[in-house]
């Protein structure tokens with residue numbers, strides 16, 4: 262999963278539900294997103310911007326769903342790392358990364 266990189270965005274956002282569940286997106290990208298979906302319910306538009314985060318693969322059209330909204334970019338990144346069990350420093354799988362040094366070497 263190491264090709265996935267964190268992406269954050271400070272923006273107005275919107276949430277909605279469809280047959281697949283709840284979704285979140287930056288307000289600007291929403292319009293195209295939800296026009297493709299037939300049954301949309303419970304649309305909530307933000308009245309203030311917040312931080313969103315997701316993982317995306319540069320060079321690919323692959324990304325996770327947006328997470329959020331969060332009050333700070335730090336919080337958005339921490340939540341993203343926790344959700345996908347990734348290291349906050351290198352964004353490798355937490356168990357596979359070498360960032361954590363042995364305490365009492």
Ligand SMILES: [Zn+2]
Pocket residue numbers: 348349350351352353358359360361
């Ligand atoms: Zn690491």
